[in-house]
Amino acid sequence: MPRVKRGTKRLARRKKILKRASGYFLTKSKLYQAAQEAVERGLKFAYVGRRQKKRQFRSLWIVRINAAAKQNGTSYSQLIHGLKVAGIELDRKILADLATNDAAAFSALARTAKEAAARPATV
Numbered sequence: 766m767p768r769v770k771r772g773t774k775r776l777a778r779r780k781k782i783l784k785r786a787s788g789y790f791l792t793k794s795k796l797y798q799a800a801q802e803a804v805e806r807g808l809k810f811a812y813v814g815r816r817q818k819k820r821q822f823r824s825l826w827i828v829r830i831n832a833a834a835k836q837n838g839t840s841y842s843q844l845i846h847g848l849k850v851a852g853i854e855l856d857r858k859i860l861a862d863l864a865t866n867d868a869a870a871f872s873a874l875a876r877t878a879k880e881a882a883a884r885p886a887t888v
Contacts, residue, residue, distance in 0.1 A: 847878025
């Protein structure tokens, strides 16, 4: 079996890591081992952050919907319950957008939700 020295492959792999680490402080951007640890750590945070971003946006939408619901004389939970009873299937992203950009439409939805929640439940 022939001997393999891996010169170009190793160099390419190290160059890729050091390129990703450019902009890091001191040895983290210059020395391969420190750069590799820093890059792996950064990639881990990026992976976790992509999942946290979804949670954070949902909570932001809920805060915006709640604030607009309070202005219309109801609470967030009553609004969501009323919309569900009325059969209006809008997700929180759209509701938050309506709350910030189209107050009249959100008020109409809030009124509809209040009326639907006030009706007696049919079994």
